[in-house]
Amino acid sequence: MKAVVLLSGGLDSSTVLAIALEMGYDVHALSFDYGQRHSRELESAKKIARYFNVPHKIIKIDLRQIGGSALTDNIEVPERQVEDIEKEIPITYVPARNTILLSLALGYAEVIDADAIFYGANAIDYSGYPDCRPEYVEAFERVANLGTKRGVEGKPIKIIAPIIHMTKAEIIKKGMELGVPYELTWSCYRGEKKACGKCDSCLLRLKGFMEAGYEDPLDYETYPEFYIEYLKKKGKK
Amino acid sequence: MKAVVLLSGGLDSSTVLAIALEMGYDVHALSFDYGQRHSRELESAKKIARYFNVPHKIIKIDLRQIGGSALTDNIEVPERQVEDIEKEIPITYVPARNTILLSLALGYAEVIDADAIFYGANAIDYSGYPDCRPEYVEAFERVANLGTKRGVEGKPIKIIAPIIHMTKAEIIKKGMELGVPYELTWSCYRGEKKACGKCDSCLLRLKGFMEAGYEDPLDYETYPEFYIEYLKKKGKK
Numbered sequence A, B: 001m002k003a004v005v006l007l008s009g010g011l012d013s014s015t016v017l018a019i020a021l022e023m024g025y026d027v028h029a030l031s032f033d034y035g036q037r038h039s040r041e042l043e044s045a046k047k048i049a050r051y052f053n054v055p056h057k058i059i060k061i062d063l064r065q066i067g068g069s070a071l072t073d074n075i076e077v078p079e080r081q082v083e084d085i086e087k088e089i090p091i092t093y094v095p096a097r098n099t100i101l102l103s104l105a106l107g108y109a110e111v112i113d114a115d116a117i118f119y120g121a122n123a124i125d126y127s128g129y130p131d132c133r134p135e136y137v138e139a140f141e142r143v144a145n146l147g148t149k150r151g152v153e154g155k156p157i158k159i160i161a162p163i164i165h166m167t168k169a170e171i172i173k174k175g176m177e178l179g180v181p182y183e184l185t186w187s188c189y190r191g192e193k194k195a196c197g198k199c200d201s202c203l204l205r206l207k208g209f210m211e212a213g214y215e216d217p218l219d220y221e222t223y224p225e226f227y228i229e230y231l232k233k234k235g236k237k
Helices: A011-022 A040-052 A082-087 A097-112 A134-146 A168-177 A200-212 A225-233 B011-022 B040-052 B082-087 B097-112 B134-146 B168-177 B200-212 B225-233
Strands: A002-006 A026-033 A056-060 A116-118 A158-160 B002-006 B026-033 B056-060 B116-118 B158-160
Touching: A002 A011, A002 A097, A011 A026, A011 A040, A011 A116, A011 A168, A026 A040, A026 A097, A040 A056, A056 A097, A097 A116, A097 A134, A097 B097, A134 A158, A134 B134, A168 A200, A200 A225, B002 B011, B002 B097, B011 B026, B011 B040, B011 B116, B011 B168, B026 B040, B026 B097, B040 B056, B056 B097, B097 B116, B097 B134, B134 B158, B168 B200, B200 B225
Parallel strands: A002 A026, A002 A116, A026 A056, A116 A158, B002 B026, B002 B116, B026 B056, B116 B158
Antiparallel strands: none
């Protein structure tokens, strides 16, 4: 069984890669150089693929040509409180990004004759992105099977979203069991030398580690209050 | 009402653009520079957009990064008889191409806040491509509405495929009524100075003009037997 694993280099997709390997798939990691401001993520993707010793393809697609988001445009990434994160679609939303990346993954899957595409969507701590919901994943699978030669020939391509119903804490617990080197992953939207500890993604990540009962091995510029409290309770500060 | 019209520069999409205008849409043409061998098509797209005086965006995405087709790879485009064309998925099939291009159109539609995407899929003379069937279009519309901010906010994006059930002859008749300048369009897969008159696309086009009772105003290197016969009957050769 062969699978394309969408690997952003973040915590979620790195865990998904480990899950695909555990499920016995011959994993082909796929990343995108899409003009993201946090290009540090791509470096993490390379490190993760190397760590797990799987082939890794990087496709270049400049989504800045489409425009419309803080992740690719030169506008400020907002700071929010962790409680506010799931209430609205964030400004960091890139129009149709996941549909575009899944489509490219679909093309690649067809070329290498893969049976599945692993997609690290998450409906729980999904940070307000519409394309992380199960019904979206099902709809895309239908497109995949109706719109490809493989599908027409009766060899379906599965879109597997193994962490879609997991909380961030559950994802981290699973990843720790599978030995995911989280110090190599990157989640921060800002992309400086250290993770900022302030953006939505850092906040969700640190909250996840806290709830999983682990410490995040990544270096942070600063920690939010709740995480400092957590470290204090653990007797670390 | 605003619409993104996928404009390849071919006969079908140029007709679709005219139909969208006739329906009263504020049309934004969108083309792709995707490493196609027949880049002449892109020149035609520019001419058509200029002719109809609509804004035209070209997105660059190198599908050769994915590989797997005669349209982007350096392999020979086959010659077939017109009767064989619809029997199998042709070697010119680019894996998931239309899904990729529709996804990019979806991102662009969201950015410009368009209500519809016009897609020149055709299920009758579809030359064996799986992503030209109505059920595929419906499935993609579902993805569009589940996977975008617009969709989530209750402002659906329609995927309109106005020529999907039309024969090539019907498309041409409609386009002639609407004044589509077919001499500016390009359908040939080979992309020399004149259309080859031998590839699948040329054969279907010439057959369409013949059945519609018109002459194709485009220049051809050579004509297939059936079209020579047709011109003879019309008393032109």
